[in-house]
Structures are given as C-alpha cells and as structure tokens.
Amino acid sequence: xxxxVRKCAVLVAAAFxxxxxxxQPHVGWAQDAEPAPPDPQQAGQVAAPHEMPPISRADVxxxxxxxxxxxxxxxxxxVQAMTEFAARFPDTDYxxxxxxxxxxxxxxxxxxxxxxxxxxxxxxRYPGHDLxxxxxxxxxxxxxSQKEYEQAAAAWIAFQRRxxxxxxxxxxxxxxxxxxxxxxxxAGALAAYQALVDAYPNGDLxxxxLWAMAQxxxxxxNTRLTEEGSATLEDLAEPTRLYQLxxxxxxxxxxxxxxxxxxxxxxYSPARQYHKAEELFEEFxxxxxxxxxxxxxxxxxxxxxxxxxxxxxxxxxxxxxxxxDALRPVERLRGLKEWGQAIALYxxxxxxxxxxxxxxxxxxxxxxxxxxxxxxxxxxxxxxSIVEGFPGSELRGACQWKIVTALQKAKDTEGALLAQTxxxxxxxxxPYVTQCWTDILNHxxxxxxxPALLAxxxxxxxxxxxxxxxxxxxxxxxxxxxxxxxxxxxxxLYADLLKRFPGSDLAADxxxxxxxxxxxxxxxxxxxxxxxxxxxxxxxxxxxxxxxxEMRALENPAELAxxxxxxxxPVPTEPPAGAEPQEWQKYADAAAPLLEGLSGxxxxxxxxxxxxxxxxxxxxxxxxxxxxxWLTSELGFMNLQVRFNGKPVLKAFAKPGxxxxxxxxxxxxxxxxxxxxxxALDTGLHWDxxxxxxxxxxxxxxxxxxxxxxxxxxQEFAAGANQATPPFLTELFLDLDRQQWxxxxxxxxxxxx
Numbered sequence: 001x002x003x004x005v006r007k008c009a010v011l012v013a014a015a016f017x018x019x020x021x022x023x024q025p026h027v028g029w030a031q032d033a034e035p036a037p038p039d040p041q042q043a044g045q046v047a048a049p050h051e052m053p054p055i056s057r058a059d060v061x062x063x064x065x066x067x068x069x070x071x072x073x074x075x076x077x078x079v080q081a082m083t084e085f086a087a088r089f090p091d092t093d094y095x096x097x098x099x100x101x102x103x104x105x106x107x108x109x110x111x112x113x114x115x116x117x118x119x120x121x122x123x124x125r126y127p128g129h130d131l132x133x134x135x136x137x138x139x140x141x142x143x144x145s146q147k148e149y150e151q152a153a154a155a156w157i158a159f160q161r162r163x164x165x166x167x168x169x170x171x172x173x174x175x176x177x178x179x180x181x182x183x184x185x186x187a188g189a190l191a192a193y194q195a196l197v198d199a200y201p202n203g204d205l206x207x208x209x210l211w212a213m214a215q216x217x218x219x220x221x222n223t224r225l226t227e228e229g230s231a232t233l234e235d236l237a238e239p240t241r242l243y244q245l246x247x248x249x250x251x252x253x254x255x256x257x258x259x260x261x262x263x264x265x266x267x268y269s270p271a272r273q274y275h276k277a278e279e280l281f282e283e284f285x286x287x288x289x290x291x292x293x294x295x296x297x298x299x300x301x302x303x304x305x306x307x308x309x310x311x312x313x314x315x316x317x318x319x320x321x322x323x324x325d326a327l328r329p330v331e332r333l334r335g336l337k338e339w340g341q342a343i344a345l346y347x348x349x350x351x352x353x354x355x356x357x358x359x360x361x362x363x364x365x366x367x368x369x370x371x372x373x374x375x376x377x378x379x380x381x382x383x384x385s386i387v388e389g390f391p392g393s394e395l396r397g398a399c400q401w402k403i404v405t406a407l408q409k410a411k412d413t414e415g416a417l418l419a420q421t422x423x424x425x426x427x428x429x430x431p432y433v434t435q436c437w438t439d440i441l442n443h444x445x446x447x448x449x450x451p452a453l454l455a456x457x458x459x460x461x462x463x464x465x466x467x468x469x470x471x472x473x474x475x476x477x478x479x480x481x482x483x484x485x486x487x488x489x490x491x492x493l494y495a496d497l498l499k500r501f502p503g504s505d506l507a508a509d510x511x512x513x514x515x516x517x518x519x520x521x522x523x524x525x526x527x528x529x530x531x532x533x534x535x536x537x538x539x540x541x542x543x544x545x546x547x548x549x550e551m552r553a554l555e556n557p558a559e560l561a562x563x564x565x566x567x568x569x570p571v572p573t574e575p576p577a578g579a580e581p582q583e584w585q586k587y588a589d590a591a592a593p594l595l596e597g598l599s600g601x602x603x604x605x606x607x608x609x610x611x612x613x614x615x616x617x618x619x620x621x622x623x624x625x626x627x628x629x630w631l632t633s634e635l636g637f638m639n640l641q642v643r644f645n646g647k648p649v650l651k652a653f654a655k656p657g658x659x660x661x662x663x664x665x666x667x668x669x670x671x672x673x674x675x676x677x678x679x680a681l682d683t684g685l686h687w688d689x690x691x692x693x694x695x696x697x698x699x700x701x702x703x704x705x706x707x708x709x710x711x712x713x714x715q716e717f718a719a720g721a722n723q724a725t726p727p728f729l730t731e732l733f734l735d736l737d738r739q740q741w742x743x744x745x746x747x748x749x750x751x752x753x
Contacts, residue, residue, distance in 0.1 A: 060092055434469060531550050628690055
C-alpha cells in the first residue's frame with residue numbers, strides 16, 4: 001500500500017515538472033538569480049505583450065481558495081491541487097505558497113524524497129522569497145532524519161551560506177558538524193565547527209562549537225589509545241587549548257564547568273599526570289562548587305592521590321547538597337506568591353552554589369519574581385545584569401527581550417524602543433529580531449518620522465537581509481522615495497529588490513513601479529520595456545492591464561508634453577509675484593534632500609497637517625464643484641478632509657488614481673471670496689490637477705479653473721511645504737483670483753487635529 005501511495009506521488013510530481021530522479025533524496029540549490037534590468041539599447045526589442053488576456057485577480061483568488069480547501073486534508077489530492085495551481089499561475093504570489101504547501105502535505109504522507117524535490121523546486125524557482133529559508137531548513141531536516149548525512153550536511157551548509165544572518169544560521173553549522181560526525185567525517189565536522197567559531201565569534205552557539213571540537217579530539221585520542229595503546233603530549237595540546245578557550249571567552253557558559261572538569265581528566269588519563277590532575281580537580285571544585293560534577297571530581301582526587309600512594313582526601317559516600325533540592329522550597333514560595341521570600345532564597349542559593357551552570361537561570365528568575373511583585377525597575381536592573389555581566393550566557397538575549405516587554409508593560413514607549421534597538425545590535429541573530437524591527441518601524445511610521453524610518457528600513461535590507469521582512473523593507477523604502485518624487489532613488493531601490501529578491505511576492509509590484517519611475521523621469525524607452533516585462537512575466541498579477549494602460553498613455557501627446565515639462569526643471573523658476581514675496585521665498589526653495597521640504601514642478605503636496613486652501617471669487621451664488629485627481633504613481637490611502645468656508649463637506653479615504661469630487665450647493669456659497677480647504681491626515685498624496693467649476697465664477701474664468709494641466713487654458717502652480725517648520729504655524733494658500741501662492745498662520749489647524 002505504501003509503495004502504491006509513493007508511486008502515485010511520483011506521478012503527480014512528474015506531471016508538474018517536479019522531477020524525482022531516484023528513490024534517494026537529492027537536493028541541489030541553484031545559484032541566486034540576478035536578473036539584469038532592461039538594456040536601454042534593446043528596450044524597443046522587448047517581446048510584445050502576452051497574447052492571452054490576463055486572468056483577473058479575483059479569479060486567481062477564487063481558485064486559490066478552492067485549492068486550499070482541497071489542501072486541508074494533508075493528502076495526495078492536496079498535493080495535486082497545490083502543484084496544479086503553481087503550474088497554472090507561476091507568476092502569482094500564491095504559487096510560492098502552493099509549492100510550500102505541497103511539500104508540507106508530502107511530509108505528512110511521509111513521502112520524503114518527493115517532499116525534498118518539491119521544496120527544492122520552490123527554492124530554485126523563487127530565490128529570495130520569504131518561504132525559501134523555511135524550505136531549505138525543512139529539506140536539511142528531512143535528509144538528516146533519513147540518515148542521508150552527507151547530503152544533510154551539504155544542505156545545512158548551503159542554508160548558512162545563503163542566509164548567514166538568519167537566526168538559524170549558527171544552528172545550521174552546528175547541525176552540519178553533528179551529521180558529519182555521524183558520517184565518520186571528523187575532518188569535515190571540525191571544519192564546520194570552526195566555520196561557526198570564525199563566522200560567529202560571539203554567537204550563542206560558539207561555546208557549543210568549541211566544546212564539540214574539543215570532544216571530537218578527545219574521542220580521536222581515546223580511539224588511538226584503544227588501537228595503539230599510547231598518545232603523545234602533542235595529541236593532548238589541541239583539546240586542552242579548546243577547553244581553555246571556551247572557559248576564557250565564555251565564562252558564564254553552562255559548559256564551563258564541564259570544560260574545566262575535562263582539563264583535569266586529560267591530565268588524569270591519558271596523560272597520567274596525577275599530581276597535575278589532583279591540582280586541576282581541586283581548582284575545579286573551588287571555581288565551580290555548585291557543579292553537578294563535584295562528587296565525581298572528589299572521586300578522581302582520591303584516585304589521583306592513590307596513584308601517588310597517598311591517603312584519600314574525601315569521603316565519597318557523603319551526600320552533598322544539590323541545587324535541585326535547594327530549589328524545591330523556592331518553587332513552593334513562588335506558587336504561594338511570596339515573592340520577597342522567594343527572592344531571598346534565590347540569593348542564598350546563588351551564594352551556596354556559586355559556579356553552578358544554572359546561576360544565570362537563577363538570576364533571571366529573581367527578575368521574574370520582581371516583575372510579578374510589581375517592581376519593574378528592579379526586574380529590568382536584574383535582567384540587565386545578565387546582559388552586561390554574564391558573557392557567554394545563552395540567556396542574555398532572552399533577558400534583553402524581557403527588558404523590552406517590561407518597558408512596554410510600563411508604557412515607556414521610548415525606553416522600549418531603545419531596548420529593542422539594543423536587542424538588534426547585541427543579538428543580530430536572535431529570535432526576536434524580526435519583532436523588534438517591526439515595532440521600531442511602526443514607531444517611526446506612527447511618529448511620521450520619515451528620515452528615521454528610511455534609516456531603519458535601510459538597516460533592515462542591508463544589515464539584516466536574511467530576515468523575512470527584508471524585501472518588504474526595501475520595497476517600502478522605494479515607495480517612500482517614490483512618494484517624495486525622488487524617482488531616481490526609488491528606481492534604484494526597485495531594481496535592487498528585483499536583483500536581490502527575484503522570487504519575492506513584491507516582484508510584480510516593484511517591476512511595475514520601476515516602470516512608473518522611468519515614466520516620470522522621461523526615460524520612456526526603458527519605461528515601455530519595463531511595462532512589457534510586467535505583461536510578459538506577471539500576466540496574472542493584476543498589474544498587466546495597468547501596464548498596458550500606461551503604455552497607451554505614453555502615446556498621448558498631452559502626457560508627453562507633461563513629461564517634457566517635468567524634465568525641463570522645477571516650475572516656477574522664480575518666486576511668483578504677490579503680496580507676501582518674503583514669506584513665499586521660505587517655501588519656494590525646498591530643502592535638500594526632499595525629506596525636510598517638498599516641492600513639485602506641477603503638483604504641490606498637501607502634507608499631513610499642512611492644509612491647502614484654494615480661495616476664489618464668485619460673482620453670484622451658484623453651486624461649486626471641486627475635483628482633485630491624485631497621482632497614480634503613489635501608494636496607499638489618504639485620510640482626506642475637505643472644508644468649504646470653514647464647514648466640513650467631506651471626510652473620505654482618497655486612493656491613488658482616483659478623482660475626489662465635492663459639490664457645494666448654491667445655498668452654501670457666497671458672493672465674493674470662497675475657500676476650499678484640503679488636509680491629508682495620514683499621508684500626503686500629490687495631485688495631478690485641481691479644478692473648480694461653477695457658473696458663478698467671473699466671466700474671464702469661463703465657468704471653471706483648472707490647475708496642473710499643461711495646455712492653453714490652464715496655468716501650472718507649484719509650492720513647497722517645509723516639513724521642518726512646526727506644521728501648525730503655516731499653511732499653503734492659493735489665491736486663484738490673483739494667481740499666486742502665499743503663506744500665513746493657520747487658525748484652523750486645531751479643527752483638523
């Protein structure tokens with residue numbers, strides 16, 4: 001029956017180009033793909049758009065939902081549903097998940113070679129995707145469990161090389177050494193352990209690697225003693241060096257007492273230096289009096305003295321107190337919530353069992369008791385003592401995270417942010433790095449601190465490139481520059497994402513937005529090539545029709561004229577004439593870089609809490625309609641409020657590419673000056689054009705005013721809102737009658753808060 005199931009699985013795999021060459025598992029990782037950007041010389045030769053019309057995103061979502069229903073059973077039907085979906089929609093983000101789910105279902109059926117084949121296909125087909133690290137770890141684990149040790153070691157090493165900053169990278173090298181030992185490849189195992197020590201000299205598992213290397217040398221010596229009957233002092237030098245190195249570099253490692261004990265054991269046997277062995281065992285007991293190895297050390301002291309023909313020193317039948325016995329009363333006190341007594345007893349145990357490998361655990365538990373007692377300040381101080389004073393302890397990262405959670409519990413936002421920053425700096429491979437970066441980025445987003453947000457995003461996608469959120473960080477940084485109209489920088493980041501994370505879920509969006517940046521910069525040849533790439537490579541992503549629309553838009557003479565206007569430089573070239581030229585001058589020259597000041601050649605930026613006021617005159621009471629066309633290149637939603645003559649007339653979420661339209665009835669308008677006020681509360685989106693239409697406008701306005709469109713009937717305006725200035729002090733004011741920009745204090749700011 002099992003064989004029939006396996007044959008069925010192989011047929012399923014073969015049907016969808018997932019080849020299993022034999023019954024033995026095999027893994028071969030392809031090199032990371034680095035697709036080059038379109039060649040400007042060949043931009044006009046890009047293949048024509050896909051002839052078949054793309055399937056709508058709604059249809060793709062529906063078919064994915066149906067496939068997932070079948071997948072729930074962890075059976076071969078689920079495998080088939082997932083592989084069929086991946087074959088039919090390889091350009092969608094669901095395709096990566098489908099292959100991963102197929103691998104999971106095959107593992108549930110214990111079809112190990114087929115699972116390895118599917119997961120390997122995922123890694124090779126979509127390098128850089130968030131699931132690739134998980135897939136590679138699963139492949140290595142499967143091979144190890146199936147005792148394919150050589151291939152498992154290769155898989156673990158490949159994982160570490162591809163993801164050297166991954167939280168599991170150290171463990172991967174340790175696993176590689178372990179399986180090579182099982183394969184009897186001691187030289188390979190030593191190389192893997194040494195690679196861990198060299199790559200992560202302060203890592204949590206470096207002490208484990210040193211211990212494993214020393215033990216491996218000791219085992220080889222013991223084997224030689226069994227076979228040859230002797231060992232030289234040169235043979236003993238290397239394990240002695242490694243044990244001493246472990247104790248010196250990681251004095252609070254839970255392996256230190258074991259290393260000190262082994263140093264004494266080497267002198268006892270095979271060196272047979274009994275006088276030296278007796279000294280080292282005594283030194284061990286003085287240094288680690290609470291170690292579980294003390295009773296054994298007493299036995300060997302007596303044995304060493306016996307070899308020297310001296311009397312025994314210790315009564316080996318004497319029952320020594322153990323730390324486990326001492327901790328039982330503490331556990332009872334904690335159960336009764338007698339925190340003060342529990343803390344006092346912990347401290348007494350620490351004094352009695354100084355040097356025990358559980359000392360750092362006891363200190364951490366003291367902090368937990370202080371936290372339970374409500375003394376967060378004392379708890380944080382205690383945990384910090386482990387982070388700063390217990391080098392080599394594997395609990396340092398856990399204690400730093402406890403500091404973070406305690407500060408969050410105390411609602412100390414700034415303190416928690418600093419503690420999380422310390423965590424990512426001290427423990428870059430720690431398990432909470434992703435959560436720390438997520439919180440740090442969210443803090444900067446909430447504070448609307450764009451420079452700090454960009455700096456943090458850059459650290460994520462450069463220093464922590466192996467985290468699952470690295471491609472998201474790179475994409476967000478690109479989008480921020482895009483929103484700031486820094487198209488060249490945005491284009492570089494989009495291209496970098498496509499090069500480093502070609503299998504990312506964001507690849508289709510990045511390709512399309514790269515085309516938009518080239519479009520806005522006037523690089524039309526490359527823009528067309530990039531749009532065609534979207535259509536050819538991502539026909540079912542939901543962006544293919546948008547790309548086709550952008551290519552058609554480039555055939556419009558008005559769009560080409562707009563792009564030419566953009567490339568000619570900022571508009572206006574001089575501060576416009578007006579009643580307040582000095583006030584305007586502060587905003588006419590935007591600060592560089594555009595993080596502190598924003599300006600645009602056609603559109604302005606009604607930024608957060610910096611209202612844009614449009615003042616115009618009516619000769620008679622009549623309905624007035626405002627239209628705002630938002631730039632299609634921007635992302636996200638904008639929480640928009642519009643007022644007319646001080647009264648709210650609209651609260652809505654504006655989306656890129658849409659037109660916001662507000663009509664005010666004649667009963668609300670007035671003869672003379674009228675004002676529309678716009679404010680973006682979440683994020684500022686640039687506008688393509690603003691228009692005001694009313695039959696009450698003066699005759700020379702011909703019933704309408706249009707800004708932002710380059711033709712004979714309209715005038716372009718531009719302005720900058722200096723974000724370094726406190727936002728409640730200034731507003732942008734556009735006088736449509738006098739055709740000028742001005743600034744003044746904003747008395748209505750409080751109404752928009």
